[in-house]
Amino acid sequence: MSASSAAAAPSSEATASPIDDYSPQLNGTVWFLTTIAAFFVGLRIYAKLWRQRRLWWDDYFLIAGWISLALSAIALTICTHFDLGKHGRDIKPKNLPLLLFWSYMAGFWSILAAVWSKSSFALTLLSISDGWTRKVVWFILISINLVMGFLAALQWVQCWPIHKLWLGGPGICWMGFKRVRAYNTFVAAYSGSADVVLALLPWQIIWRAKIRRSEKLGALFAMSMGVFAGIASFSKIPTLTAIGNADMITMISLYIVGTAEGAITIMAASIPILRALFHQKTAPTTPSIPSSFKLTQP
Numbered sequence: 001m002s003a004s005s006a007a008a009a010p011s012s013e014a015t016a017s018p019i020d021d022y023s024p025q026l027n028g029t030v031w032f033l034t035t036i037a038a039f040f041v042g043l044r045i046y047a048k049l050w051r052q053r054r055l056w057w058d059d060y061f062l063i064a065g066w067i068s069l070a071l072s073a074i075a076l077t078i079c080t081h082f083d084l085g086k087h088g089r090d091i092k093p094k095n096l097p098l099l100l101f102w103s104y105m106a107g108f109w110s111i112l113a114a115v116w117s118k119s120s121f122a123l124t125l126l127s128i129s130d131g132w133t134r135k136v137v138w139f140i141l142i143s144i145n146l147v148m149g150f151l152a153a154l155q156w157v158q159c160w161p162i163h164k165l166w167l168g169g170p171g172i173c174w175m176g177f178k179r180v181r182a183y184n185t186f187v188a189a190y191s192g193s194a195d196v197v198l199a200l201l202p203w204q205i206i207w208r209a210k211i212r213r214s215e216k217l218g219a220l221f222a223m224s225m226g227v228f229a230g231i232a233s234f235s236k237i238p239t240l241t242a243i244g245n246a247d248m249i250t251m252i253s254l255y256i257v258g259t260a261e262g263a264i265t266i267m268a269a270s271i272p273i274l275r276a277l278f279h280q281k282t283a284p285t286t287p288s289i290p291s292s293f294k295l296t297q298p
Contacts, residue, residue, distance in 0.1 A: 019086060019087075019090050020085075020086060020087055020090075020249065021085050021086050021090075022085040022086075022249065022252050023080035023084060023085030023086075024085075025085075025252070026076060026080060026084070026085055026252055026255060026256065027076070027077055027080055029256050029259070030072075030073045030076055030077075030255065030256065030259045031073055031077075033069075033259050033260055033263035034066075034069050034070055034073045034259070034263065036263060036267065037066055037069055037262070037263040037266040037267060038066060038070075040266060040267045040270040040271075040274075041062055041063060041066045041266060041270060043270070043274060044059070044062070044270040044273050044274055045059065045063075047273070047274055048273070056123075056127075057123050058120045058121070058123035058124045058127075058269070059120070061116050061117070061119045061120035061123060062116070062117055062120035062266060062269055062270065064112075064116045065112070065113050065114075065115075065116035065117035065119075065120060065262065065265070065266055066113070066117075066266055068109045068110075068112040068113035068116060068262070069109070069110070069113035069117075069259065069262045069263060069266065071109040072106045072107075072108075072109035072110040072113060072258075072259065072262070073259065075102050075103075075105040075106035075109060076102075076103075076106045076255055076259075078102045079099055079102045079103050079106060082095040082096075082098045082099035082102065083095045083099060084099055084103065084248060084251070084252075085249065085252060086248075086249060087247055087248075087249045088246050088247040088248055088249070089247075091248065097166045097167050098166075099248070100165065100166035101165075101166040103248075103251070104155050104156070104165060104166065106255065107155050107258070108152055108155045108156070110255075110258040110259060110261075110262060111148055111151055111152040111155070111258075112152055113262030113265075113266075114148065114191065114233075114258075114261050114262045114265060115144060115145060115148035115149065115152070117229075117262055117265040117266045117269055118144055118148075118191070118194065118195065118198075118229070118265055118269075119141060119144070119145060120266075120269045121198055121226055121265070121268065121269040122137050122140055122141040122144070122198060123141070124269065124272065124273070125137045125198060125201060125202065126138070126141070128202075129201065133201050136197070136201060137198070137201065140194045140197060140198060143190075143194075144190070144191065144194050147186075147187055147190055147191075148187060148191065151183065151184065151187045154175070154180065154183065158173055158174065158175045158180060159171055159172065159173040159174075160172055160173075160174075177243055177244025178244075180243055180244070181240050181241070181243045181244065184240045184243060185237055185240055188233050188234065188236045188237045188240065189233075189234070189237065191230075191233040191261075192229075192230040192231070192232075192233030192234040193230070194230075195226045195227065195229040195230030195233060195265070195268075196226070196227055196230040198226050199225070199226035199227045199229075199230065199268075200227075225267070225268035225271045225272070226265070226268045226269075228264050228268055229261065229264045229265040229268045232257065232260050232261040232264045232265070233261055235257055235260075236254070236257045236258060236261060239253045239254040239257050240254065242254045
């Protein structure tokens, strides 16, 4: 080796850029959120059974939501095995089809986690609402399932044959990336708005209840946790620009916020039930919320 070439070698190594890999941060975050959500669901189910209360539809929907969240986290972990977390230029070509397939799978389960946990909270509200508030809850429950259900289906039916999504090749896509981003943006905005409305509706119900002020404020605080789920939905909108980006490292924020939306909704839906059960256990002799406001179904 000549002196000049020997001198050039360290220079090229020095200018070589390191490979960015955010897979540890992605895995750590999504599994942390999934574990915290599992804690809230488990505590809710334990509290109901401990108080000898039967599980109701809102419980089943919440359990289904957490299972979907866990399946999404598993799919994302598989994605990291196929180089998710790295820049597009650093992803091995042989890994790309499997990475794309499992990323669609993760998105599908993430959407179901969000919609089923939101449905759980709406079902809880149905058990305490009447009149026009009940009609509003029914409208939100049905519409959010239609809007987000279509988004979940869109993960798979936007192209034909379906495998064109991850294998490429001949076929047609009836929705380009711009339309997919636009619909995702609409869904995130609608979902966030629905969360806020569901969080505010209990104010109208609880405020007229003839109960102590401290109990009323505690119930309002517990039932308003859905506002944070709405914030999570709205915060997903800026990350949607990653859809269709050739550099898949831009998807990391979207996956994390998508997981956070489902996890926060699950926690928000669990808190009112936990508070009601805890209140019944610790203060059985104090005036309670009327039977029309019982959060635990028979």
